[in-house]
Amino acid sequence: MDQSTREETEKIELVIGKLLRVGVIISATVILIGMAMFIISGHSGYAGASHPTTPSAILSGVVALKPYAIMMLGLFLLILTPVLRVVVSIYAFFKEKDFLYTAITTVVLVILVIAMFIGYAG
Template identity: 70%
Template sequence: MNQKIETETKDIELIIGKILRIGVIVAATVIVIGLAMFLIEGTGGYPAGAHPSRPAAILQGVVALKPYAVLMLGLFLLILTPVLRVVVSIYAFIKEKDRLYTWITTAVLVILIGAMIIGYLG
């Protein structure tokens, strides 16, 4: 039984590592694409002082192939990577039946989501 839990823990740790690597690689790729678009076009695609800051505006800008929106999408993906890691960690602690760390990690996730909502509304 203990060996099974250790194996599952190692598997979850490997998944967390892959999530972090893939998240950073995808985010960096999107940022590099946005930067290349910016250098080729010579403009961010928005008037001076204007830029997308809400997810819907970022997605609209990405669909319209605006370089600044693509850069913002890359940064948004980079921010989401550790949040996804927290979600997977909650799953790992539930699987290990570690209630204390499940609650602590859930509190961290609630704080992260609250901060994102405050940032979105502010």
């Protein structure tokens, strides 16, 4: 590995580290905002035991400032953080011309996406 490739790898590793930190901080902040709204208002924004289960229901609940939907958005962002890390890793391996790891990481991404759709459909 030559010097420029090593420097590029270090930059990508820093980006991945920042991505994980920022993702966790943003998701935790969104969850805390939703919890604070829930505590202050005393209700989730939904009747009875109902809650948003689809991305569109979560987004419409966030637009309507429903505390439970805001907490669900925070959880979605938390789940999305490692998925974005996999995407950045694919780019990093491709940039390093490490096609075996690029393929393996792409398979991992496909498995994650399939698992999300199975969870969404279930």
